[in-house]
Amino acid sequence: MSDKALIKVTDLKKHYNGGEVKALDGVNCEIEKGEVVVVIGPSGSGKSTFLRSLNLLEIPTKGTIIFNGTDITAPKTNINKHRQKMGMVFQHFNLFPNMTVLKNMTCAPVSILGKSKEEAEKRALELLDRVGLKDRADAYPSQLSGGQKQRVAIVRALCMEPEVMLFDEPTSALDPEMVGEVLDVMKELASEGMTMVVVTHEMGFAKEVASRVIFMDEGIIQEDGTPDEIFGNPKCERLKSFLGKILV
Amino acid sequence: MRFIIADILAFIAEFKRIMIDGDRYMLVLDGLKNTFIITFGALAIGVVIGIVVAAIRTSFDKNKEAMKLRRGVGYYILLVLNAISKFYLTVTRGTPVVVQLMICYFIVFAAADDGVPVAIFAFGFNSGAYVAEIFRAGIMSVDNGQFEAGRSLGFNYFQTMRFIVIPQMFKAVLPTLCNEFIALLKETSVAGYVGVIDLTKAGNTIGGRTFSYFIPLITVAVIYLVLVIILSFFVNRLERRLRKSER
Numbered sequence: 001m002s003d004k005a006l007i008k009v010t011d012l013k014k015h016y017n018g019g020e021v022k023a024l025d026g027v028n029c030e031i032e033k034g035e036v037v038v039v040i041g042p043s044g045s046g047k048s049t050f051l052r053s054l055n056l057l058e059i060p061t062k063g064t065i066i067f068n069g070t071d072i073t074a075p076k077t078n079i080n081k082h083r084q085k086m087g088m089v090f091q092h093f094n095l096f097p098n099m100t101v102l103k104n105m106t107c108a109p110v111s112i113l114g115k116s117k118e119e120a121e122k123r124a125l126e127l128l129d130r131v132g133l134k135d136r137a138d139a140y141p142s143q144l145s146g147g148q149k150q151r152v153a154i155v156r157a158l159c160m161e162p163e164v165m166l167f168d169e170p171t172s173a174l175d176p177e178m179v180g181e182v183l184d185v186m187k188e189l190a191s192e193g194m195t196m197v198v199v200t201h202e203m204g205f206a207k208e209v210a211s212r213v214i215f216m217d218e219g220i221i222q223e224d225g226t227p228d229e230i231f232g233n234p235k236c237e238r239l240k241s242f243l244g245k246i247l248v
Numbered sequence: 249m250r251f252i253i254a255d256i257l258a259f260i261a262e263f264k265r266i267m268i269d270g271d272r273y274m275l276v277l278d279g280l281k282n283t284f285i286i287t288f289g290a291l292a293i294g295v296v297i298g299i300v301v302a303a304i305r306t307s308f309d310k311n312k313e314a315m316k317l318r319r320g321v322g323y324y325i326l327l328v329l330n331a332i333s334k335f336y337l338t339v340t341r342g343t344p345v346v347v348q349l350m351i352c353y354f355i356v357f358a359a360a361d362d363g364v365p366v367a368i369f370a371f372g373f374n375s376g377a378y379v380a381e382i383f384r385a386g387i388m389s390v391d392n393g394q395f396e397a398g399r400s401l402g403f404n405y406f407q408t409m410r411f412i413v414i415p416q417m418f419k420a421v422l423p424t425l426c427n428e429f430i431a432l433l434k435e436t437s438v439a440g441y442v443g444v445i446d447l448t449k450a451g452n453t454i455g456g457r458t459f460s461y462f463i464p465l466i467t468v469a470v471i472y473l474v475l476v477i478i479l480s481f482f483v484n485r486l487e488r489r490l491r492k493s494e495r
Contacts, residue, residue: 055400057396057399059314075320080399080402080403080404081402083399083400083401083402084401084402086400087400088396088397090393090396090400092393094391094393094394094396094397095397096394096397096412096416097416098415098416098419107411108401108402108403111407111411112402112407156401157400157401160402
């Protein structure tokens, strides 16, 4: 229960059909500043729901989420303010197809943060340069490859200067040869000290980059530990059989 | 060959006798003017009603879960507005436009002596239901991921709609909206029921005065057809251009 916790989740539940389906069934977890938390688990285990609950894209049925000392699940909280501080990257990129790459990145900082167009574009171009896409600033999303789209989606979220980045299976929709370029960007981000919560099936990434790995199944956290503990010395049976299936 | 020429000359003479003599073509022009006024007026009203109703329906569908959990007054307001919208859609789409027009003219606005404003209102009210469903379909056709991406960046519901969803929706519905416009143009031909001299009524009137219906009604039909062909041409071009900018 340290004060350093950036996000503190208590007894988070998400039920559908009046409790018939329990996507999340009491998740407790703390995420500290600078941590890279990788969430793994079989499909249907609730890991995406958990991630999407953190910025209230899924409204929890029960439980609290404290972000930066504020209970964002309280009815009076202005969730839009907090979402600005939580960047999110989706499996299917969700770039705005009717806007250029640059416009995708600048529309939120300009209309929400009130940045000037020049300022926002300068920052956007810096970020694009870092992910090697400066020359594609005027392209439309449909002209980019999957890997390029996801890199743009990452820097689009970074344009809002978030305190934490949420990744929802960022490489699952990519061709295998494009996975590396996206993971490289994420590694760089992690090395700069960005707080990250990543739902992924990339066990290599989890081993190499994560400071903590959470294994979820049946809507709860089954095991929580360092990558060495989770992959080297799994305790619960479910995790053992999960790892047995995916680590050949 | 000679016979054909003679036939054509005879037709021209007949056309002149029925349409030009007594300046009867003026009736057609006046009717055309009224048809245009009613169509454009009704479209304007229909688009306004359509935007409002579509906004209520989609925001209710999208936010009801979240608003229910937060138990605000907003939820109940939206609930009532949504019920009113659904009732409006059911009644408007479930009854013939001629009946609605006559109810407006003879009952609701019984004091009005000019049928044109009443017709504009009635057709607008009717068209609004169809436009609302066009807009709603358009909003729903935009991938939910777009909406989530907007919200995750910190846009509120209305900003997400305004900056991200509506621009994409507009592109999707423009051709359908133009088709509704074409349908509306033809629908206004029943305005004669409430004493408005529109294009159709003008043809009918000339037929009655000259005891010859063939030429006036064919003329009216040709005018409608030409208008629709011109409009369709622009709709097709628009559709192609929109598709191109998709890349």
